[in-house]
Amino acid sequence: MLLRVKNLSVSIGTLTLLEGVSFDLAKGEIMGLVGESGSGKSLTALALTGLLPLIGGRVTAGSLEFDGTDMVTQPKRKLRALRGRRIAFITQNPMTALDPVQRIGPQVDFVSRTHLGLDRKAARARTIALLTQLRIPQADAICSSYPHQLSGGMKQRIVIAMALAGDPDLIVADEPTTALDVTVQAQIIHLLTRLVRERGLSLVLITHDMGVVAQACDKVAVLYAGRLAEQKPVHALFASPQHPYSAALIDCIPREGMAPGSLTGIPGNVASATAYPSGCRFHPRCPRAGAGCDTKVPVQRGLSDAGTVACHYPLNGAPDV
């Protein structure tokens, strides 16, 4: 396994925002990480890239192993050497991801100059080759332009180029397309996953679009309110979701032939981190909630094909209460 996350908990101050999250990722695998806003997707991404201290967060329990090295106990300097080199990060909003007063070229060149030891000329040649692979026309001219001269989709391609420039093993992409036009979104996801597949890289793709998960991912982890609800191969999740929350997410995907307006959201409000419900945090909104759901925290159980679920009354599975 390239990445092993076990029982990971993350806190900011006294607030525990991520609790007991576990998943594995093999080399060449693409994992979707889904969940509503505030469920802890970005925090997971920051934990994977060792960037939690930037927002004042820290790992309070569990372990995070990347290719055999424990990321939690690594000194800062070692983590920095990994970042951009073996673990790349694509941030949420391409509009604000680039330094507005620096030209595009040097921003991308930095990665291969720092991590691969290329000189100025070689780094630029690599940058231009990458931009061309990302189907950016006139890569040469783009290198000498400034971010404000580019469209959102173009900027996100630049950020992807930066991620690829260090020849990484793992890319963590935090909602790489939410800030973009719908038409551009599909192109970018397609481009990213194609390049990842071609190079045999691993990818953690954070999204709240189940359609993207179905299309692009091998496996999927569903977060709810800072905890892992369910994780399994994509086909298994779509064929038979076991967590009521996963089932609700799948029901929310728009499908062909649906009458407009018939799309049902999940009733109720997203739980707030300062006042998570007791027991199973989904219980106030759960259609299957039964005895014990509001008092006992469900644990991860392996009920079927290579996946785990945390629910007292799973769909297609034996209750544990």
Added chain:
Amino acid sequence: MLGYFIRRVLVLIPVFLAVSAVIFSIIHLIPGDPIDNLLKIGAGPEQREIMTARYGLDKPLVVQYWIWLSGVLQGDLGTAIVARRPVADLIAQALPHSLALGLCALAFSTFFGIVLGTIAALTRDRWPDQLIMTVVLLGSTVPGFWLGLLLILVFSVWLGMFPVSGARDWSAMVLPVLTVGLGGTALVARVTRVAMVEAGQRDFLMLLHAKGMRPARIQLRHVLRHALIPVVTILSLRIGWILGGAVTVEVVFARPGLGTLLIKSLNQHDYPVVQACLLILAMAVMLGTLAGDLIQAAMDPRVRAAL
């Protein structure tokens, strides 16, 4: 960029005309005239009339203004009435002293202001920041002339390190530069700190960390680079004021310069000299602002794009 520059310079023309008119009117509104300084004791009214006519002071103010302005536009600042020398000569003697003082003070406050502001921002809310900000607060509330007198008392009178007055060599520059520069240092330090803290919260820094950039490099190459944009604006607004500050301080330290010349000519009602001095100070303010806008455009491609 060139078009913008030309437009900005063209805008300066009406501003220049307005400023010259204001300067001219104010000076002629001050009671008294230069003839008093020229007449011998006991001279009669006929002599006064002759003198007044000789210097054209009997003509209507509008005509006097026109004569002066057309001269200035042709590069002729006129002749000093009391000092009886070409105004240009007096200015040429005084200006280098004021410029040297002003530029040294500007360089001093730019350098130390940015360094102190950066240290304060990097050690935010810890003791170096608190120390620097306390000193800076004191520094920015003390008036320049008072600070000058204090410095003279301590370093010249008590310690004997620097001369009390004059402009013989570099050591005579130290105290005047400190006097003019400390207030500016305080201002630049404050603006730098705020701008650094603000720039330190920008979203794009996350990706720099994600690329594996060293934090020191992020601070100096990216955060400081952004913070300097507002600092340059503040500094350019101060260029003129620093020359003006040099003027007061020259009087305190009895240094030759534009300030000393201005005060002396004011006392003598030597109109052409006073007008030339004020015009130069006003021009310095205008050119400083222009320089600041141009530097800002050079530093920020988004500003350039908006031109």
